[in-house]
Amino acid sequence: MRGRYWIFDIASDEKGEKIYIWGLSQDGTPYLFVDTSFKDFFYVLDVNIDRLKTRLIEALGSRYGDISIESTYKVVNGVEKEVFIVSGPEETLKLASRAITSFFGEDKIFEDDVRYTQKYILYRGLRVCGWYEVEYGDEMELKGYRGYQLISYSPIEEAIQPRMKAVSIDFVISSTQGSPDPDRDPINAIVIFDGEKLEKFVLEGGNDVKMVREVIDYIAKLDPDVVISFYGNRTFFPYLVNRFKRMGLTMDLGRFPKEIHQSILGHFSFGGRINVDLYEYVDDIPFFQRKTLEELAEYLKIDRPSKTIDILLYNRYWREYREELIEYISWRAKAMYAAFKALEGDIYILSNVTGIPPDYVLTSSSGRQIEFYIMSEAVKKGLVIPRSSERFVRSYPGGLVIKPVVGLHRDVCVIDFKSMYPSLMIKYNISPETVVSSPVEEGFFFEEVGLGVRIDVNGLFPEILRTLLRLRNEARERLSKIPKGSPEFRLLDARQRIYKILANTVYGYMGWSLARWYSFEGASLVTYLGRRTISQAIEYASELGLKVIYGDTDSLFVKYDEAKVGRLLDRIYNEMGLEAKIDKIYRSILFTEAKKRYAGYTYDGSIDIVGLEYTRRDWCDYARELQYEVIKAVLVEGDKKKAIDVFRDYVARIRKGVVPLEKLVIWEQITRNLRDYKANAPHIEVAKELERRGWRIRRGMFIGYIVLKGGGPIYKRSVYYVEADPEKVDVNYYIYHQLLPVVHRVLSPLGVSKSSLEAVAAGTGRGLDMFMG
DNA sequence: TGGGGCCGGGG
DNA sequence: GTGTACGGCCCCA
Numbered sequence: 001m002r003g004r005y006w007i008f009d010i011a012s013d014e015k016g017e018k019i020y021i022w023g024l025s026q027d028g029t030p031y032l033f034v035d036t037s038f039k040d041f042f043y044v045l046d047v048n049i050d051r052l053k054t055r056l057i058e059a060l061g062s063r064y065g066d067i068s069i070e071s072t073y074k075v076v077n078g079v080e081k082e083v084f085i086v087s088g089p090e091e092t093l094k095l096a097s098r099a100i101t102s103f104f105g106e107d108k109i110f111e112d113d114v115r116y117t118q119k120y121i122l123y124r125g126l127r128v129c130g131w132y133e134v135e136y137g138d139e140m141e142l143k144g145y146r147g148y149q150l151i152s153y154s155p156i157e158e159a160i161q162p163r164m165k166a167v168s169i170d171f172v173i174s175s176t177q178g179s180p181d182p183d184r185d186p187i188n189a190i191v192i193f194d195g196e197k198l199e200k201f202v203l204e205g206g207n208d209v210k211m212v213r214e215v216i217d218y219i220a221k222l223d224p225d226v227v228i229s230f231y232g233n234r235t236f237f238p239y240l241v242n243r244f245k246r247m248g249l250t251m252d253l254g255r256f257p258k259e260i261h262q263s264i265l266g267h268f269s270f271g272g273r274i275n276v277d278l279y280e281y282v283d284d285i286p287f288f289q290r291k292t293l294e295e296l297a298e299y300l301k302i303d304r305p306s307k308t309i310d311i312l313l314y315n316r317y318w319r320e321y322r323e324e325l326i327e328y329i330s331w332r333a334k335a336m337y338a339a340f341k342a343l344e345g346d347i348y349i350l351s352n353v354t355g356i357p358p359d360y361v362l363t364s365s366s367g368r369q370i371e372f373y374i375m376s377e378a379v380k381k382g383l384v385i386p387r388s389s390e391r392f393v394r395s396y397p398g399g400l401v402i403k404p405v406v407g408l409h410r411d412v413c414v415i416d417f418k419s420m421y422p423s424l425m426i427k428y429n430i431s432p433e434t435v436v437s438s439p440v441e442e443g444f445f446f447e448e449v450g451l452g453v454r455i456d457v458n459g460l461f462p463e464i465l466r467t468l469l470r471l472r473n474e475a476r477e478r479l480s481k482i483p484k485g486s487p488e489f490r491l492l493d494a495r496q497r498i499y500k501i502l503a504n505t506v507y508g509y510m511g512w513s514l515a516r517w518y519s520f521e522g523a524s525l526v527t528y529l530g531r532r533t534i535s536q537a538i539e540y541a542s543e544l545g546l547k548v549i550y551g552d553t554d555s556l557f558v559k560y561d562e563a564k565v566g567r568l569l570d571r572i573y574n575e576m577g578l579e580a581k582i583d584k585i586y587r588s589i590l591f592t593e594a595k596k597r598y599a600g601y602t603y604d605g606s607i608d609i610v611g612l613e614y615t616r617r618d619w620c621d622y623a624r625e626l627q628y629e630v631i632k633a634v635l636v637e638g639d640k641k642k643a644i645d646v647f648r649d650y651v652a653r654i655r656k657g658v659v660p661l662e663k664l665v666i667w668e669q670i671t672r673n674l675r676d677y678k679a680n681a682p683h684i685e686v687a688k689e690l691e692r693r694g695w696r697i698r699r700g701m702f703i704g705y706i707v708l709k710g711g712g713p714i715y716k717r718s719v720y721y722v723e724a725d726p727e728k729v730d731v732n733y734y735i736y737h738q739l740l741p742v743v744h745r746v747l748s749p750l751g752v753s754k755s756s757l758e759a760v761a762a763g764t765g766r767g768l769d770m771f772m773g
Numbered sequence: 774t775g776g777g778g779c780c781g782g783g784g
Numbered sequence: 785g786t787g788t789a790c791g792g793c794c795c796c797a
Contacts, residue, residue, distance in 0.1 A: 366786060367786045508786030510786080511788085552783070595790060597790090615782065618781065668780065680795065680796090681795080
């Protein structure tokens with residue numbers, strides 16, 4: 001039989017000798033194909049074949065018969081040589097690789113650290129989230145699920161994705177003693193949304209087993225392809241597994257295999273269904289400052305909740321305002337569903353491009369995403385995949401930052417090098433295997449850093465970068481011919497974006513000590529050439545009589561002069577072989593004394609604020625809003641007096657006590673284990689206090705705190721924001737340590753002194769006095 | 774008063 | 785768990 005299927009997940013059996021492929025037919029029916037034709041394997045090199053066999057017989061005993069050894073040629077570290085392919089069931093190979101490693105050493109074995117399912121994708125060149133024409137044979141019975149023996153498949157071009165059936169899930173788990181404990185606290189409620197119907201399961205009485213069973217049956221009946229959650233991998237799924245395993249119950253959420261199992265990096269898998277934890281999506285994007293579902297919903301223009309309930313208040317709401325809590329998690333489930341629908345195309349494209357199945361592409365870090373892409377390119381070229389090993393973390397110099405010319409400037413343009421690091425890597429053939437630390441006959445060498453490259457071979461990374469940039473250009477080319485807003489447009493746009501992101505990640509990946517293709521020298525050489533390039537461009541600019549006001553890594557801010565800037569760009573192109581462009585033009589731009597902190601007003605009418613407090617979550621919203629208004633007054637209206645009036649007004653309002661408490665919250669992240677902190681700081685102290693009260697504080701959590709009145713250091717009088725008494729807020733802290741500094745930062749380059757602002761805050765001055773500077 | 778710890782955002 | 789450069793807060797000696 002044959003048909004067209006969209007492949008969305010890959011799994012393997014327990015022994016590791018069969019591959020399960022999940023596909024969706026055009027009408028949205030799930031199909032399971034079983035491929036028994038692909039064996040797991042690894043490479044062994046530079047060992048004596050007889051000794052290898054003897055060692056394997058010793059280690060494997062009767063299971064030696066399950067494996068086979070063949071020889072072939074592969075490129076290892078740039079050299080083609082004979083290698084042995086040891087193949088067999090994944091389970092047996094694990095024993096074999098351990099035996100080889102301990103006997104012959106870790107450097108004699110390759111790709112034993114690449115999982116069976118990954119190898120399948122790599123060596124079969126499978127495009128996940130793509131359409132295939134599949135030929136398959138007999139129906140097979142797999143513990144109650146039916147699958148088909150796979151015969152062959154070939155990719156087909158089809159841009160549109162099938163309609164995936166998704167359900168979102170949210171829950172209430174609460175405790176009177178801080179964080180809920182799976183041994184002690186039942187699950188209070190679960191809501192499930194399938195796009196049309198919202199089903200609520202609310203615990204009556206003390207035993208949640210029956211309720212959870214109903215939930216599982218309900219999900220099985222809906223039979224979704226995707227299960228959407230927000231933070232599910234870190235809370236709900238582990239809780240489910242732990243709570244019910246101890247009761248001797250299994251958690252069947254999958255099609256086949258059914259049971260939830262924890263795989264890499266805290267990800268939970270359900271056979272045949274994709275687990276999408278949207279937290280993993282927002283986590284990677286700096287734009288989302290607090291990583292909440294509310295932020296994601298706002299960004300996607302999804303309806304707001306009538307009220308947001310902090311997790312610390314769940315228990316109280318569960319007891320006293322249950323309806324409101326259920327309403328909130330119902331909103332969450334619906335918002336997650338809507339968010340997934342808006343983002344699913346992006347997820348599938350990311351999956352398709354990197355080769356990582358959608359089930360865990362969001363869980364994979366950007367380093368692992370680009371690494372998988374590089375692995376697939378390496379396999380295509382017959383290169384052996386290096387292993388990643390523990391290495392010393394060494395740091396090296398980065399980009400060059402020019403000190404800004406302080407003050408307000410008019411007509412300033414920003415010149416950007418186009419993809420500077422990727423372009424340099426291409427121009428100089430920089431790749432882990434081409435970098436040298438002494439001069440070579442065919443190549444470049446840079447004495448200042450004692451590093452160079454050979455150019456007698458094409459580097460892997462430059463080739464990958466050329467491909468990525470070409471694919472991006474092709475995608476953009478096609479985009480210009482498609483109507484904006486159509487589904488095809490959105491998918492292609494996502495695709496070109498991902499190519500760009502991947503290209504920009506390659507340099508950082510090379511400098512990452514855990515990378516399979518780690519190259520400290522390569523990364524150092526790239527940044528060195530970056531510094532040289534920007535310095536050279538500055539020289540050209542001054543030769544042309546362009547005044548450089550600021551610059552950072554790959555950008556230059558110069559006083560705008562159309563003709564001269566044009567000549568600068570030409571010179572960069574002709575003499576350096578690199579492309580630069582005018583990124584934007586500011587009618588007014590303000591630089592403080594500090595690097596990486598400025599605000600500008602463009603000719604498009606938008607205000608850019610970079611690095612200043614306005615952009616930072618560790619300043620309260622009230623101060624951030626004030627800074628925005630001050631910047632606007634200065635840049636757009638050119639009115640310093642108005643800026644000071646705004647400040648005066650903000651001070652008056654907080655003194656009156658009319659500022660909502662949530663605008664005074666300062667958010668900071670817990671970045672390590674609480675006991676590893678050496679210093680005292682407000683957010684750390686608040687977190688420690690929560691921990692004393694039974695809350696589990698984990699790395700990555702955001703602590704929102706408010707500073708209260710009292711003497712001594714502020715870490716001793718900061719409290720978790722939901723527990724602050726509005727009467728006790730330290731108004732003076734907020735005036736002198738939040739409001740005043742953000743105003744001073746912007747006005748000080750314009751000659752407004754701190755003391756004059758203090759006088760305004762105290763109500764004794766107008767701010768525009770003679771104490772300047 | 775200055776240096777260390779810590780955090781967040783820029784390119 | 786992609787990289788480095790940077791500013792600025794609070795705390796403490």
